[in-house]
Amino acid sequence: MTTVAHRLKARLTDGVDPALQRLIPEGICRTFRVVPYAEVDGTVLVAAADADDTITEHVVAERIDRPVLLVRHTVNEITAAIDDVYPPQETEVETPEARRARMQMAQMLTRSGLVTDEQLQRAMLEYARTGDPLGDILVAHEAIPEDVLVAALSEIHQLQRVGLAEFEPDLEVARRLPEQLARTLQVCPVAATEDLVLLAVPRPLDAEASQAVEEALGSPFRQLLANRTELDQLLQRVHSAQYAEISTHALMELRPDESAHVVISGGQKATLVCALLVTALCGVLWPMTTLIVLVGICSLLYLVVSVYKFRLTLRALGTHLETDVTDDEIAALDERHLPIYTILVPLYKEAGILPRLVRDLNALDYPRTRLDVKLLCEEDDDETIDMIRAMQLPPHFHLVVVPDSQPKTKPKACNYGLQLSVGHYSVIFDAEDRPDPDQLKKAVIAFDRVAPNVVCVQAKLNHFNQEQNMLTAWFANEYSMHFELVLPAMGASGSPIPLGGTSNHFITSKLRELGAWDPFNVTEDADLGIRLHREGYRTAMIDSTTLEEANSNVPNWIRQRSRWIKGYLQTWLVHMRNPIGLLSQTGVRGFVSFNLTMGSAFLLLINPIFWALTTLYIFTRAGFIEQLFPGIIFYAASAMLFVGNFVFVYLNVAGSLQRGEFGLTRTALLSPLYWGLMSWAAWKGFIQLFTNPFYWEKTTHGLDESP
Template identity: 35%
Template sequence: MGAFFVWPRPTLMALVVALQVGFVIGAFWRAALAVASLRPQSSPRQPSRWPRYTILAALHDEAAVVPQLIRNLSQIDYPRRQLEGFLVLEAHDRATLEAAQAAPRPDWLRILVVPAGSPQTKPRALNHALSSATGEFVTIYDAEDAPDPGQLREAAARFADSPKLGCLQAPLRIRRSGSGLIGFLDRQFAFEYAALFEVNLPGMACLNLPFPLGGTSNHLRTSALRAAGGWDAYNVTEDADLGFRLWSAGWRLGVLNSPTWETPPGGLERWLPQRTRWLKGYMQTWGVHTRAPLALGRRGMLSLVMTLGAAIVSAACHAPTLAWIASALMVGLHAGMAPEAPLASFAVLAVGTIAAWMGCAVGARRAGLDYRLTDMLAAPAYWSLLSLAFVHAVWRLIVAPHVWDKTVHDAEMDVECTPVLTLDAGREAA
């Protein structure tokens, strides 16, 4: 920081060059992941026996969507005698508890109440439920999730094929029933998810790299999860942290083909707290894992830098960069001359922007979304909102580091789930 006061101009130029280099590296990184993701996964063999599976769904202030979640979980196609599930509820959340008790549930799905305590976070509730889990594998679902009915069968088959596989992440696909994705935030959020879950994570899995898990639909080997100490109850993105902790313990991470459908958060008043929590958790996870970088190894550190590190830095830079470009163009136009900003800088930004557009376009195609020219042109505005979330995240990290900013979910109209993967034989009735 002192360098700005002693050598302001050279320090600023060095910072600009460093950011430019980062943009170029990030563009090549996304291109490499896109190419790696083209390699199709082999079809897993059906295991000789279906292992016991535990489903955990931690709910808080979700009374409106409890019946919808139970209905979606009831559609899961897995041998019922090998299946157990828990709706994990907070003791003080009477509305959600009453809604869960009133809704018809399959025999394998039970209610588990978390005793009062702190911190009041999703990972703390999951850790409490983990002590009751008897499954060889465990998976996490959120209140608004509609998992593909064949997802557990695919996961069990892939785990059976690879004993060193500690976790599998299912792709999360965004949809809104009825009117579809028509709002600015809804569409940009869906494309962001498509680039992440349809391109980046499959590419990283193909390259045998660790990655931050999604907050839902990650399937875990229970023995590996317990050996890693469960979830970090104080990290508000416990999923991102867990992916790297499993890697440090010697486990590999993979991805599934069977998706889980989710709804977008909605308006800015819901999107902003969610994104603030994610960025705050990324900062927490970055701080934890950079204390002992050797534990991750070179591949793990590369992944940490190019996922969480890049997400934090880019969120901080998006809005200032856009403001700089806009001001340079306006000053140039007003003066009737070319902008003073170097063309090389614009070229670097163009390369990064095109790489981001291509990732969204490829991911959208795989997720069955229509990615339009208007979506591409609107993307910089969405990216700039990340800078607002970054400022909020820094402030929240200082004043309330372990407070969980809850995302509100609304009940959706019925949408039919179409299975993506089917494994032959062995179907058992409920």
């Protein structure tokens, strides 16, 4: 009795104990109407509007590591105490009407047995963090299907429902609303009379949105609630022609000089023909001298490229050049302010890997209600499309079917998906990607911290199956060198960064402004990195990794690498159409860096020639080979034989050491053999540049069985 009486002397009206003020986060306090205010005899007294509610009791007990006693108080008393501890901001405090609707939704679903107490508790906790609608949270976590939520909203708001699964739109009616407004609000006109338009909506529109729609339509309208997935598919059918046109031709029409739809420009053809004629003429008049000069030029190029990459590595080794984001900064993020994030996932013949992909995307530490995941499928890929439909994914996953047309490339699919994107930020992930769970939050923080002209944040790439065989180990060594050393050093020096094929995060509006990806360039990521640099924008690296599947068999690896090298050659040709313009936009350092990264792909074509000459000389001691390497040329070439191979091995070892993958360093000692594979792929890509420049060599994923 004495203890109870002593506890009762501690009153909420006396104020909240400063030591307990922030024991429970604001969102939970306001959502569950609780506030800890005193501690008596080791027990924390928590004011609660509903002291008998088991969910409230469980949520409070989970967050306080001491005995807890819920003490009933009025809502007004608790709200006043919370406002003292957390001064309210009008836009972030739930209105009485919104709270009533939320509680009505919760009661309707629990009383009908559609959700369990555990599911409701998880959803309420996420609501406390994000402020997103409770029903949307339940749907995103697959506690209830979208149709159940639409039925509940229909009853709460007294709005009629409409089914769109088999609906064939009248395109003239459906396009009365501008595409941008329809996409932003996810609404679509489905029928119209002279005086009224029937508008399918995923959720009841607020006053501001309703006014915008009425002004755009020029007519009153009535809202009909629709399933979000069905509505999304309807909007795609209505506007597919526009999306297809933009995704294929936008860059080519707006910035033709920056598009790879022409492989070699007229000026480049003339320069190449002149160079060949001069070389041929010199070869006729001074054959040996001409060959010696060519050997000297190639040796010099090898030297310059090796020194450049070696210098970049030395700058980055043992340092931290990325934009770093700490765990404390991530924990301190207010999820109520997180933007919508679009995730573009290009898929082709990837049905078998879909379950793993969905699992890994759902593992991202980001509110699912703020994800806009576009699963980009080609129209002729029935197996993948059918699998996605059969999985009945929640509405933050959007099936996007790209019309079958040429060129059939990843960048064209991404351009198509970008037209449908509603996120403030956008990122690309490939089908086999396993990004760090906190990567999206790190990118959000990084964008807030970096310079205003940074429009892209590139995460690191590496492989989850690096120990599968020698090829995957070499691949992992190469990625470690590229993403741990070379790219961070390039970013720190202000050089143009050729982006990786995945995990590059963009400000969506700036990406559209740049013309997005070139659908005719088969290494569209590297090209985009150069284009954004030329426009005065920059890329920042962040210390977050996405694990990919390294190709584990040689034919598959050759297909992928030949495409990359063909794309590097395309990118070099595109941006060297006007060397003076490139120099003026990137500066001398950027110009040199571009040529030593993109242009170095040509060196891979030369390797087999030198290897063949060396082998031939060893076995035949042919005199004409000795004549090709007189005096200084011989010593320079011999030095490059050792220096070049040393640098190549060193870079691969250094990259793995930087990442802490010490077990891979021994495989780097055999990496000159890997260089041979790269030259094989280079010649295949070079030939395709003229025979089939826009052909996208499909890389098969799922060869590794890692879970």
